[in-house]
Amino acid sequence: MTKRAWWLVGLNILVPGSAQVLAGSRRAGRFGLGATLVLWVLVVVGIVMAIVARGTLISIFTNTIVLSVLVVALLFYAVLWLSLTLDTLRLIRLVRVAPSARGFVAGLSVVALALVSGTAAYGAVSVTAGIGLLDSVFAERASEPPIDGRYNILLLGGDAGPDRDGLRPDSISVASVDAETGEVVLLGVPRNLEQVPFSDGSPLYTRFPDGYDCGSNCLIDYLYSYATVFHPELYPDAEDQNSNPGIEAMRDAVEGVLGITLQYYVLIDMQGFADLIDALGGIDITVEDRVPIGANENLDGTHAEPVGYIEAGEQHMDGRRALAYARSRYATTDYARMERQRQVQEAILAQASPANVLTHFTDIARAGAQVVRTDIPKQMLSYFVQLGEKSQDHEVVSHDFVPPEIDPEDPDYELIRQTVQDLIAPKDEG
Incomplete structure (x- = not known):
């Protein structure tokens, strides 16, 4: 038996x-x-x-x-x-x-x-x-065709910290992807850019025909709050397109800066990064310089004493520590902060291996729904996944429009646009 x-x-x-x-x-x-x-x-x-x-x-x-x-x-x-x-x-x-x-x-x-x-x-x-x-x-909307053989996607890393009126994009970049080969050109736009121009088709052009120009009170990242909090009527159909007025204002601004059309956007909320990183089991980052934690800026411009430090070297970070690393402003520049935020984004992608995603899928899906917003249609998801696979065969070309090449207080927009065209031109024309 x-x-x-x-x-x-x-x-x-x-x-x-x-x-x-x-x-x-x-x-x-x-x-x-x-x-x-x-x-x-x-x-x-x-x-x-x-x-x-x-x-x-x-x-x-x-x-x-x-x-x-x-x-x-x-x-x-x-x-x-x-x-x-x-x-x-x-x-x-x-x-x-x-x-x-x-x-x-x-x-x-x-x-x-x-x-x-x-x-x-x-x-x-x-x-x-x-x-x-x-x-x-993902959105329920019609797909956009490639323009000059490319898809240009606005990437916003937003931060809705407790010291802010709503969300403000601290990381602004564009991924320009070849629609056939998957080759990617990553263009970085500093958040403190001034005198931002708009095309005459933008609702913001009627208010700022000579550009968003009032000195340090008119930085490009302020446009998100300007449209979302104060003038949502400028983009009345934004919500129906799985967007919002602030995102559309940023889209118009970056199009004016770079001289290209942006078919889609992806917004990543830094506030929700912690949950996503924890769902992935943490991330690994090579820290170049010691970064203080908790040294917040006071009203008089001074900083509180740090409560700790993230030391230089190889570090495995949980969500809370990674968020502190990405946000830290003490004794650093905006450009260094931009680079740290990009490091965190790249580390998340590196950690999102198929095995890891499968193991923690429900937690990742729950956190991802809170972290990511986009107007990419569902039916385009498989296409972009395939482009992403093709992109692995090519080195990503990155270019940040920061000093000394570009002065954010007096940008040379003609130089920026020409540089963009040189970077995204087909290889046989370049």
Whole structure:
């Protein structure tokens, strides 16, 4: 009887339904076997598509209807495998198994139950979290075509700290991506840029036809609050486009600075970075110089004493420490702070390996929905994922428009625009 028990448990693990065909209800067993074979076929098809048609596979699994069907299917398999495992225990007749083996047989059955039903149930929970992430982050809107063979995406690193009226973008950059090769040019715009020009098609042009020019009170990053808090009527349709007036003002400003059209934006809220980093298990950063923690600026311009330091060298940071590293202003420049924020963003991408994302997917999805906002349509997600894969074959070209090349108080916008065109020009023209 003990040998029979081992065989039935093993068969139930390897081929759910086979134990019932051999020793129980053949009708239930055939149903279980059929369902198992269907799943195996789908898995094989998925593996083949991942190799030869990855774009199609990604398109399928970024469709919320398909994902909803997948949730139902996973729950079905969880219940089916639970039923088959419990029925296998009944067929084993533990009381007739040798006492020395009884505990091992029961334990193996429980492990099998956790492996098959537990995995399916966890998959259903994870897919549900993925649906929530897609619905909350990505837009329901028509796709934009590439312009001159490129997609230009505005990247904003926003900070809504307690000392601010709403969110203010501290990190402003543009990723210009070749629509065919995936080659990326990353353009950095300093947040303290003055005299920002606007095209005559921008709502801000009617208010600032000669540029956003009133000295240090008119820095480019102030435009976010200007439009969001004080003049949302300038962009009445922004919310319908999965944006807001502040983001649209920043889009118009950066288009005026760089002389290119920005099809999409991605806003990353630094305030929510901590949760995302913790969900990933922390990040690794090489700290170039010692960075103080908690040295906040007082009303008179002085700084409080630091409560601690992040030392130079290789550091593994949790969310709270990484946020302090990205935000620190004490004894540093805006440009150094921009670089630290970019370091944090790159470290998050490096930590987001497939295995790590899969292991912590529900926490990451929950945190990501709070951290990221974009107007990239859902149907473009698979396309950009494929472009991202292509970009791995090319070195990212980065260029920051900072001193000494550009004086933020008196920028040479013609030089900036010409530099942009030189950087994004096709190689055979450059």
